[in-house]
Amino acid sequence: MQADLDSGRHTGVITRFPPEPNGYLHIGHAKSICINFGLAAQFGGRCHMRFDDTNPAKEDDEYVQSILNDVRWLGFSWGEHLYNASDYFEACYDLAVKLIRAGKAYVDSQTDAEIRETRGTVTEAGVNSPFRDRSAEENLDLFARMRAGEFADGAHVLRGKGDMSAANMKLRDPLLFRIRHAHHHRTGDAWCIYPMYDYAHPISDALEHITHSICTLEFENNRDIYDWVIDNCDLPSKPKQYEFARLNMSYVVVSKRKLLRLVKEGHVRGWDDPRMPTLAGQRRRGVTPEAIRLFCERIGVAKANSLVDLALYEGAIRDDLNGRAPRGMAVLRPLRVVIENWPEGQREALEAPLWPPEIAHEGSRTLSFSREIWIDRDDFMEDPPRKFFRLSPGAEVRLRYGYIIRCVGVEKDDAGTIIGLRCTYDPTSRGGNALDGRKVQGTIQWVSVDDAHEVEVRIYDRLFNHERPDAGEEDFLTHVNPNALTVVRAMVEPMLGNANAGERYQFEREGYFFVDLLDSKPGAPVYNRTVALKDSWAKQTAVAPAASAAPTATVRQERPEPVRAPENRARTPAATAAFDRYVLLGLSGPDAAVLADDEALGALFDEARHGFEDAKAVANLVMNDVAALRKVHGFRAAGREIGRVAQLLDVGHITSRTAKDLLMVLATEGGDAAAIVKARGWAVVNDRGAVEAAARTVLADHPTEVAAFCAGKASLLGFFVGKVMKATGGKAQPQVVQEIVRSMLDA
Numbered sequence: 001m002q003a004d005l006d007s008g009r010h011t012g013v014i015t016r017f018p019p020e021p022n023g024y025l026h027i028g029h030a031k032s033i034c035i036n037f038g039l040a041a042q043f044g045g046r047c048h049m050r051f052d053d054t055n056p057a058k059e060d061d062e063y064v065q066s067i068l069n070d071v072r073w074l075g076f077s078w079g080e081h082l083y084n085a086s087d088y089f090e091a092c093y094d095l096a097v098k099l100i101r102a103g104k105a106y107v108d109s110q111t112d113a114e115i116r117e118t119r120g121t122v123t124e125a126g127v128n129s130p131f132r133d134r135s136a137e138e139n140l141d142l143f144a145r146m147r148a149g150e151f152a153d154g155a156h157v158l159r160g161k162g163d164m165s166a167a168n169m170k171l172r173d174p175l176l177f178r179i180r181h182a183h184h185h186r187t188g189d190a191w192c193i194y195p196m197y198d199y200a201h202p203i204s205d206a207l208e209h210i211t212h213s214i215c216t217l218e219f220e221n222n223r224d225i226y227d228w229v230i231d232n233c234d235l236p237s238k239p240k241q242y243e244f245a246r247l248n249m250s251y252v253v254v255s256k257r258k259l260l261r262l263v264k265e266g267h268v269r270g271w272d273d274p275r276m277p278t279l280a281g282q283r284r285r286g287v288t289p290e291a292i293r294l295f296c297e298r299i300g301v302a303k304a305n306s307l308v309d310l311a312l313y314e315g316a317i318r319d320d321l322n323g324r325a326p327r328g329m330a331v332l333r334p335l336r337v338v339i340e341n342w343p344e345g346q347r348e349a350l351e352a353p354l355w356p357p358e359i360a361h362e363g364s365r366t367l368s369f370s371r372e373i374w375i376d377r378d379d380f381m382e383d384p385p386r387k388f389f390r391l392s393p394g395a396e397v398r399l400r401y402g403y404i405i406r407c408v409g410v411e412k413d414d415a416g417t418i419i420g421l422r423c424t425y426d427p428t429s430r431g432g433n434a435l436d437g438r439k440v441q442g443t444i445q446w447v448s449v450d451d452a453h454e455v456e457v458r459i460y461d462r463l464f465n466h467e468r469p470d471a472g473e474e475d476f477l478t479h480v481n482p483n484a485l486t487v488v489r490a491m492v493e494p495m496l497g498n499a500n501a502g503e504r505y506q507f508e509r510e511g512y513f514f515v516d517l518l519d520s521k522p523g524a525p526v527y528n529r530t531v532a533l534k535d536s537w538a539k540q541t542a543v544a545p546a547a548s549a550a551p552t553a554t555v556r557q558e559r560p561e562p563v564r565a566p567e568n569r570a571r572t573p574a575a576t577a578a579f580d581r582y583v584l585l586g587l588s589g590p591d592a593a594v595l596a597d598d599e600a601l602g603a604l605f606d607e608a609r610h611g612f613e614d615a616k617a618v619a620n621l622v623m624n625d626v627a628a629l630r631k632v633h634g635f636r637a638a639g640r641e642i643g644r645v646a647q648l649l650d651v652g653h654i655t656s657r658t659a660k661d662l663l664m665v666l667a668t669e670g671g672d673a674a675a676i677v678k679a680r681g682w683a684v685v686n687d688r689g690a691v692e693a694a695a696r697t698v699l700a701d702h703p704t705e706v707a708a709f710c711a712g713k714a715s716l717l718g719f720f721v722g723k724v725m726k727a728t729g730g731k732a733q734p735q736v737v738q739e740i741v742r743s744m745l746d747a
Contacts, residue, residue: 001013001039001043001211001212002043004211004212005043010211012043012044012045012211013039013040013043013044013045013046013211013212014040014045014046014047014048014208014209014210014211014212015036015037015039015040015045015046015047015048015210015211015212015213015214016036016047016048016049016050016205016208016210016213017032017033017036017037017047017048017049017050017071018050018051018052018085018201018204019051019052019067020051020052020053020054020055020058020059021051021052021053021059021060021061021063021064021067021185022055022058022059022060022063022256023063023256023259023260023271024063024066024067024070024259024271024272024276024278024279024280024281025066025067025070025071025278025279025280026254026256026259026276026277026278026279027247027249027252027254027277027279027282027292027313028246028247028248028249028254028277029070029279030074030247030279030292030296031246031247031296031299032214032216033071033074033076034074034293034296034297035214035244035296035301036214037071037076039212039214045211046078046079046081047076047078047081048078048081048082048083048208048210049068049071049078049081049082049083050082050083050084050085050204050208051064051067051083051084051085051086052085052197052200052201053084053085053086053184053185053186054085054086054194054195054196054197054200055180055194055197056180056182056183056184056185056194057180057182059184059185060185061185064185066271066280069280070279070280070283073279073283073289074279074289074292074293075289075290075293081208083204083208084186085195085200085201085204086184086186086187087204088200088203088204088207089187089191089194089195091203091207092177092195092199092200092203093147093177093193093195095203095233095234095235096143096158096176096177096195096199097140097143098233098234099160099176099232099233100136100139100140100143100158101136101140102232103136103161104160104161104232105139105158105159105160105161105176106129106131106132106133106134106139106158106159106161107131107134107138107139107142107143107146107156107157107158107159108129108131108132108156108157108158108159108173109131109155109156110129110130110131111154112154115129115157115175116613119164119169119172119173120164120165120169120172121606121609121610122169122581122582122584122585122606122609123581123606125164125165126164126165126169126172126173127164128164129159129173132161132173142156143158143177146158146177146179146192146193147191147192147193149181149192151179152179152181153178153179153180153181154178154179155179156179157175157176157177157178157179158175158176158177158178158193159173159174159175159176160173160174160176160199160228160229160232161173162174162228166224167580167581167584168221168224168584169584169585170198170221170222170224170225171224171225171228174196174198174199174225174228175196175198175199176195176196176199177193177194177195177196177199178193178194178196179192179193180192180193180194198222198225198226198229199225199229201213201226202225202226202227202229202230202239202241203229203233203235205239206230206233206235206236206237206238206239207235207236209236209237209239210237210239211239211240212239212240212242213226213239213240213241213242214241214242214243214244215241215242215243215244216243216244216245216246217243217244217245217246217303217305218246218586219241219243220243221584221586222241223241223243226241227241243303244301244302244303245301245302245303245304245305245306246305247299247308248305248306248307248308249277249307249308249309249310249313250307250308250309250310250467250468251310251462251463251464251465251466251467251469252277252310252463252464252469253277253463253464253469253470253476254277255470258470258476259271259276259277259278261477262276262463262477265477265738265739266739266742267477267480268463272284274286274458274460274528275460275463275484275485276463277463279292284514284516284517284518284528285460285514285528285530286321286504286512286513286514286528286530287317287530288317288320288321288324290320291316291317291319291320291321292316294316294319294320295312295313295316295317298312298316299312305588307468310462314531314532317512317530317531318512318531318533321504321506321512321530321531322359322506323359323361324504325504325505325506325512326354326355326361326363326505326506327353327354327355327356327505327506327508328354328365328492328493328495328496328505328506328507328508329352329367329400329445329446329447329492329493329496329507329508330445330447330457330490330491330492330493330496330507330508330510330513331374331375331376331445331446331447331452331490331491331492332376332457332459332488332490332507332510333376333377333378333488333490334374334375334376334377334489334490334491335374335375335376335377335379335380335418335419335420335421336372336373336374336419336420336421336449337372337373337374337375337405337420337421337422337423337446338371338372338420338421338422338423339371339372339373339405339423339424339425340408340422340423340424341424341425342370342371342425343371344371345371346370346371347368347369347370347448347450348368348369348370349366349367349368349369350366350367350368350369350401350402350430351364351365351366351367351401352364352365352366352367352400352401365493365495367401367402367448367493368448368450368451368494369402369403369448370448370449370450372448372449372450373399373446373447373448373449374446374447374448374449374452374491375391375421375444375445375446376444376445377418378390379391379397379444379445380392380407380418380421382410382418389441389442390442390444391405391407391421391423391442391444392407393407393408393409393410394406394407394408395407396440396442397440397442397443397444398429398432398440398442398443398444399432399443399444399446400432400443400444400445400446400508401431401432402430402431402432402446403425403426403427403429403430403432404425404426404429404432404434404440405423405424405425405426406423406424406425406426407421407422407423408422408423408424409421409422409423410422445508445509445510447491447492447493448493451493451494452491452492452493452497453491453492453493453494453496453497453498454489454490454491454492454497455489455490455492455496455497455524455525455526455527456487456488456489456490456519456526456527457487457488457489457490457513457526457527457529458485458486458487458516458526458527458528458529459485459486459487459488459529460484460485460528460529460530461481461483461484461485461486462481462484463480463481463484464476464479464480464481464484465479465480465481466479473620473624473649473656473659474656475656482717490527492507496525496527497523497525498523498525499515499525500515500520500522500525501515501516501517501520501525502514502515502517503515503525504530506533509533510529510532510533511529511530511531511532511533512529512530512531512533513527513528513529513530514527514528514530515527515528516528571596571597574599575596575597575599576596578595578596578602579592579593579596582595582596582602582605582615582619585615586615586616587615587616587619591619591623594623595619595622595623598627600630601622601623601626601627601630603639604622604626604630604635604639604642605618605619605622605639606639607638607639607640607642607643608621608622608639608640608641608642608643608646609643610639610640610643611639611640611641611642611643611644611645611646611647612643612644612646612647612650614646614647614650617646617647617649617650618642618643618646620646621642621645621646621649621659621663622642625659625660625663626642626663626667629663629664629667630667635666635667636666636667636668636669636670637666637667637670637671637673638670641666641671641672641673642663642666644673644674645659645662645663645666645673648662648673648674648677652684653677653683653684654677654682654683654684655684658677658682658684661682662676662677662682684732688736688740690728690732691724691728691732691736691737691740692740692744694724694727694728694732695720695724695737695740695741695744696744697727698720698723698724698727698741699720699741699744699745702719702720702723705719705720706745709745710745717738717741717742717745720741720745721737721738721741724737724740724741725737
C-alpha cells in the first residue's frame with residue numbers, strides 16, 4: 001500500500017469487507033475485519049462494508065443484521081459506505097451484454113455435468129462447448145430470455161470465453177451468470193438470474209473504486225478470473241487482488257457449513273451459544289472487542305497458512321480482562337463448614353479489595369464472617385497426598401481476607417458422602433496471619449452462609465477435544481467435547497449475587513465470568529465463564545502461553561508451502577509440471593510434492609479424479625489409505641474406483657470406517673466400488689425404524705445409565721450413541737442416531 005501511494009498509482013487507500021450473509025461472523029472473520037478496516041485507517045483511507053448477496057437460496061436478512069452488529073461491536077464503522085452486490089445486478093447484466101456483443105461471452109446450454117466433463121483435467125485440456133460459437137444475436141436473445149424467466153434452473157448459463165487449455169482450470173470458460181428462480185432478501189423476485197461471485201466481486205470492487213481487494217489464500221487461484229473480468233469489462237477503475245493466510249485455530253471449527261450443522265443438529269443452542277466461535281457467541285460469553293482486536297494484532301498477517309494455538313486467544317482475553325474485571329469470591333462446589341468456637345449469631349465485617357495491588361484501580365467491598373461458611377469441596381481431602389496445602393483432618397488453612405481455621409471433624413451421610421466439616425478458628429489470625437508466627441501455606445475461598453447468594457454458573461470449555469477436529473476422515477462432530485458446558489449452583493458473596501447483566505468479574509482462583517445478557521434477571525444473575533485463570537489444557541498441548549504472554553507469541557506452522565528452488569528441491573520437468581498442477585487444484589505444497597515425487601501414486605490420484613472431481617477429498621484417501629495399502633497389497637482396482645470411494649463417502653452413502661474396508665477389498669481383489677458396497681450390505685443404514693429398534697434395545701439393556709442421564713449426566717449421550725452405532729454395525733449415520741437416542745431419552 002505504501003509503495004502504491006509513493007509511486008502515485010493510488011492517491012488514497014480504499015478497502016472493503018465483503019461477507020456473504022449466509023451465517024454469523026466468527027473469529028476468522030474478525031481477522032479479516034481488523035485487516036481491512038485497520039489498514040484503511042492506518043493509511044488515512046476508508047473501508048467499505050459490502051454484502052456478497054449473489055446466492056439468494058442461502059442468504060437471509062437475519063444474517064445481514066447480525067453481521068452489521070458484529071462489525072460495529074468490534075469497533076469499526078463504514079460511515080455512509082454500506083453496499084450490496086445486489087446494488088450492481090443491473091450493471092453486471094449490462095456489462096455481460098457488452099461481453100456478448102464483443103464475442104467474449106456466450107450462453108451455454110449444456111448441463112452442469114456436461115460442463116464439468118468438458119472442462120478437462122489438470123493433465124488434459126478442456127473441450128469447447130458445442131454452443132460456444134453461437135452468434136452474438138442468438139446469445140443476446142437467449143440471455144434476455146433467461147432474465148425474463150422463460151427457462152428453468154440449469155437450462156442455460158452465461159460463460160466467458162476464456163482458454164479451455166489454461167493451466168488454471170478456473171479460466172476455462174468461467175461461469176458468469178446462472179438461472180436461480182429464488183426469492184432474494186433484498187431484490188425480491190425482480191431477478192431470476194444471478195451473477196457468479198467471481199464475476200460480481202471484481203465488478204463491485206471496480207465500481208466502488210477499491211484500491212486493494214484483500215482476501216484469503218483460498219481465493220489465490222481466483223485472482224486470474226478477477227483480472228480477466230477487470231481487463232475485459234468496461235469499468236471505471238482497475239483494482240488488484242491480494243491474498244493473506246486465513247485464521248486457522250486449534251480446537252476450533254470456522255467453516256460456516258459446519259457451524260450451521262452444530263446449530264441445526266442441536267449440538268449448541270444457537271449461533272450465539274457461548275461455546276461457538278461466532279462473534280455473537282463470544283460476545284455472550286463475555287469476550288470484549290478489545291480482546292479480539294488484541295489477539296488479531298498479536299497473530300499479525302502472513303502469506304503462509306498457520307495453525308494458531310487457541311491458548312494465544314485465551315491469553316489475549318485474560319490480559320484484557322485482568323484490568324477491567326473486579327475481584328469477588330465464589331464457591332462453585334459448596335461444602336458447609338461450622339466453626340465451633342465462633343459465637344452463635346455473631347457476625348464480623350471484613351474489608352476486601354476489589355483489585356490486586358498491581359492493578360491501578362481503587363475500591364473495596366465488605367464481607368460478612370459468621371459461624372457457618374461455604375468452602376469448595378475441592379479444597380478438602382480426607383486422605384490428602386503430599387503437598388496438598390488445603391484443608392484436611394487436623395490441618396490448618398488460611399481463609400482469604402479472614403482467619404486461619406483447623407479441621408477437627410468430618411460429617412458424613414449414611415452413604416459415606418462428606419456433607420460438612422467441623423472446624424475451629426484462631427482469633428489472633430484476622431487477616432490471615434497468626435500472631436505466634438506459625439506458617440500456614442494454603443489459602444482458600446469462602447462465603448458466609450448467612451449472606452451467600454445462590455446463582456447459576458455455566459462453566460464453558462473448548463467445544464472440541466481434538467486439536468484439529470475437522471482435519472481427519474471422521475465426522476468432526478465425533479470430536480465435540482461432552483464437557484464443553486457444565487452448569488453448577490454456586491454460592492457467591494453479596495456483590496456477585498446482586499450483579500447486573502453485562503457485568504464482568506474475576507471469581508478469585510476460578511476465572512473470569514460474565515453476567516449473561518439474556519438469561520439473567522434482577523437479583524438472579526446467570527454467570528458464563530469467559531476463560532479460566534490458567535490454561536487447563538496446557539499439559540495436553542505443551543505450547544500454551546502463560547496468561548501474561550508477551551505481545552509476540554509463537555504460531556505453529558500448518559504444513560507451510562515450500563519454496564521450489566534447486567537447492568532444496570530438484571525435480572524432473574515432468575515432476576515439476578505435476579507439482580504445479582496439483583497446487584492449482586488446491587492441494588497444499590507438501591501434498592502436491594508427495595504426489596509429484598511419487599509418479600505411481602500421482603498416477604493413481606490423477607486416475608481417481610475421473611471417478612470424483614473433488615481433488616482434496618481424493619488426495620486425502622490416496623495419501624492416507626491408498627499409499628499404505630499399495631505398499632503391502634499393491635492395488636488391483638482401477639484408480640477411478642478410488643475416486644468413487646471418495647464420492648460415496650462425500651455423499652454419506654458409506655461411513656469413513658466402511659471406506660477403509662472398501663479400499664482394502666479394492667486393493668486385494670479389485671472390482672466395482674458401488675457393487676461391493678451393495679453386495680456386502682455396507683451402505684449407510686437410512687431406515688429409521690431399524691435405528692429406533694436398535695436404540696430401544698440399547699436403552700433397555702442399560703437402565704442404570706439411563707437413570708444417570710435423566711438425573712443430569714448429559715455426557716452419557718455419547719455412550720448410548722456409541723452402543724447403537726455398534727449395534728448397527730457402524731453403518732448408521734451418527735447424527736441420525738444421536739437425534740433418535742436424544743428424543744427417546746427426553747421422552
